[in-house]
Amino acid sequence: MDNLAIARIFSEIADLLEIKSENPFKIRAYRNASETIAYATERLAYCTEDQLRAIPGIGKDLASKIREIAETGEARYHRDLLEQFPTTILDLLRLQGVGPKTVAQLYAQLGIRTVDELEAACREGRVRALKGLGAKKEQLMLKACAERKQHAGRHLLPDASEAASLLLEYLRAECSTVTFVPVGSVRRGADTSGDIDILATGTDPHVMATFTIYKLVDRILGQGETKSSVLLWGGIQADLRLVPEESHGAAMQYFTGSKAHNIALRDRAMSRGLKLNEYGLFRVEDGALVAGRTEAEIYDALGLVEIPAELREGRGEIEAAELDALPHLVTLADIQGDLHSHTTETDGRDDIETMAIAARDAGFRYLAITDHSQALAMANGLDEHRALAHAQRVRDISHRLEGITLLAGIECDIRPDGAMDLADDCLAQLDVVIASVHSAFNQDEAQMTDRMLRAVTCPYVDIIGHPTGRILLRREPYKVDVRQLIEAAAEAGVALEINAQVDRLDLSDAHAKSARDRGVKIVISTDSHAAGGFRQMRWGVQVARRAWLTKDDVLNTRTVAEFRAGLRRNRRL
DNA sequence: GCCGTTTTCGGCCCGACTGTTTTCAGTCG
Numbered sequence: 106m107d108n109l110a111i112a113r114i115f116s117e118i119a120d121l122l123e124i125k126s127e128n129p130f131k132i133r134a135y136r137n138a139s140e141t142i143a144y145a146t147e148r149l150a151y152c153t154e155d156q157l158r159a160i161p162g163i164g165k166d167l168a169s170k171i172r173e174i175a176e177t178g179e180a181r182y183h184r185d186l187l188e189q190f191p192t193t194i195l196d197l198l199r200l201q202g203v204g205p206k207t208v209a210q211l212y213a214q215l216g217i218r219t220v221d222e223l224e225a226a227c228r229e230g231r232v233r234a235l236k237g238l239g240a241k242k243e244q245l246m247l248k249a250c251a252e253r254k255q256h257a258g259r260h261l262l263p264d265a266s267e268a269a270s271l272l273l274e275y276l277r278a279e280c281s282t283v284t285f286v287p288v289g290s291v292r293r294g295a296d297t298s299g300d301i302d303i304l305a306t307g308t309d310p311h312v313m314a315t316f317t318i319y320k321l322v323d324r325i326l327g328q329g330e331t332k333s334s335v336l337l338w339g340g341i342q343a344d345l346r347l348v349p350e351e352s353h354g355a356a357m358q359y360f361t362g363s364k365a366h367n368i369a370l371r372d373r374a375m376s377r378g379l380k381l382n383e384y385g386l387f388r389v390e391d392g393a394l395v396a397g398r399t400e401a402e403i404y405d406a407l408g409l410v411e412i413p414a415e416l417r418e419g420r421g422e423i424e425a426a427e428l429d430a431l432p433h434l435v436t437l438a439d440i441q442g443d444l445h446s447h448t449t450e451t452d453g454r455d456d457i458e459t460m461a462i463a464a465r466d467a468g469f470r471y472l473a474i475t476d477h478s479q480a481l482a483m484a485n486g487l488d489e490h491r492a493l494a495h496a497q498r499v500r501d502i503s504h505r506l507e508g509i510t511l512l513a514g515i516e517c518d519i520r521p522d523g524a525m526d527l528a529d530d531c532l533a534q535l536d537v538v539i540a541s542v543h544s545a546f547n548q549d550e551a552q553m554t555d556r557m558l559r560a561v562t563c564p565y566v567d568i569i570g571h572p573t574g575r576i577l578l579r580r581e582p583y584k585v586d587v588r589q590l591i592e593a594a595a596e597a598g599v600a601l602e603i604n605a606q607v608d609r610l611d612l613s614d615a616h617a618k619s620a621r622d623r624g625v626k627i628v629i630s631t632d633s634h635a636a637g638g639f640r641q642m643r644w645g646v647q648v649a650r651r652a653w654l655t656k657d658d659v660l661n662t663r664t665v666a667e668f669r670a671g672l673r674r675n676r677r678l
Numbered sequence: 679g680c681c682g683t684t685t686t687c688g689g690c691c692c693g694a695c696t697g698t699t700t701t702c703a704g705t706c707g
């Protein structure tokens with residue numbers, strides 16, 4: 106039982122208690138604990154009750170529940186709650202604009218348990234009959250249902266990757282003579298995945314049976330000799346395909362995709378009198394096998410250097426490979442610092458020093474502490490006075506610590522009219538300023554674009570944080586004209602952020618590539634709210650790689666001195 | 679449910695916005 110599984114159970118308990126209108130502080134205790142557990146560095150299933158109780162936010166009761174989950178895989182309290190409400194009710198809670206009170210009301214008065222039932226009830230005008238709900242709310246709910254359906258069956262990259270690596274670990278242990286590799290969108294590092302694809306090469310006759318009896322299989326969707334599909338616990342589908350040794354490379358290529366890349370590649374094969382499929386590259390005239398054992402062999406036979414999986418999206422990679430002009434992609438090891446983090450001074454979970462040490466342990470040479478500004482009241486955002494005092498503490502601690510440099514910064518809100526949330530003379534005294542939108546998300550495109558362009562013109566803004574505001578599988582980006590934003594950033598010398606939070610990954614790969622093409626510098630930041638957050642850097646780097654970024658394109662691959670020299674504020678001096 | 683005590687209860691974050699209201703409840707960040 107890994108930490109995330111325990112965290113998920115606590116989070117579900119919190120959701121269910123909310124629907125029951127339980128004591129809000131009890132709910133918060135479960136939610137806090139869920140986050141703490143998800144971020145914890147050691148595996149809590151191996152901890153004793155005393156060790157667990159030493160963790161802030163985990164008391165007697167929660168410690169014993171963690172032990173119970175570690176030993177039995179489940180908590181009785183959680184099961185009891187689920188008996189009072191159907192599990193599907195939790196899907197309703199994830200709809201935009203639908204909270205616990207509404208879910209409780211919908212279930213109690215209309216018996217609504219699923220998104221489909223809610224959709225039907227809205228269409229029939231039954232929802233507006235409930236107290237506090239009207240026709241307009243019905244429309245919003247219909248829209249939320251439609252958005253949900255659009256995302257149904259998709260999963261965030263880390264979820265899919267984690268499920269894939271557990272499955273691979275199991276398969277490799279059980280069938281040692283067979284080679285297993287992840288393919289599909291997980292191998293390409295796409296920000297969301299529809300399913301997990303695994304390729305097996307070898308001759309073990311038990312491979313398929315081994316796959317379908319995996320302990321996390323919820324349901325077998327299909328089972329054959331060369332292809333099987335299962336639905337895993339948690340709703341992720343996994344497909345396994347078995348191919349003979351001589352087709353390994355061709356199958357890897359074929360099943361890694363993407364579709365657009367494969368079509369272009371097959372097209373190229375055809376124009377050379379060749380045919381490409383999952384079994385190999387063949388000559389059309391006599392059917393002779395030209396290549397198939399490795400991917401490199403296949404690309405080579407098509408006159409191309411091997412293309413990294415992340416670039417196989419049909420965005421010009423074949424043309425670049427033909428000229429041997431593929432970028433040398435940035436790696437996690439190139440990253441020297443992190444430029445976006447929060448502490449207990451606003452909505453972070455750990456203090457400055459704890460964050461600094463965790464960043465150092467994660468391999469970073471520098472860290473910018475960038476807490477929120479005053480507009481974010483719920484996060485206890487900083488006004489000018491507190492921001493400067495906080496900056497002083499950051500600098501003091503930086504002097505004291507070995508092996509890491511702290512930069513005193515801020516994540517300053519961009520107000521709805523585009524003004525900065527803090528005065529210029531305050532921003533001028535900080536080392537680095539990120540400007541971000543956290544309010545009035547529903548402005549129209551003209552307003553939102555003007556707002557962000559105005560932020561870019563502020564001479565003390567160095568970086569635009571999570572520039573489109575998307576929350577993957579949950580919230581559409583705000584309506585900002587990214588092209589104009591990139592143009593403005595290029596002219597002003599403002600960097601754009603790739604926020605590595607797994608449900609943001611914002612900029613997206615496609616936008617980051619446009620920014621790079623226009624010469625805009627990129628920073629990759631974890632936006633860590635706790636000491637465990639620095640591990641998320643890898644997901645941001647994954648986006649950067651898919652965006653064709655090299656080490657030179659990314660500001661935080663530089664040393665701290667080079668980085669500071671490259672900031673807009675210092676260049677204009 | 680956790681925490682920190684002034685040791686065994688009382689405090690724990692809140693402002694803006696929206697759609698529903700006629701004074702506010704629910705949701706979001």
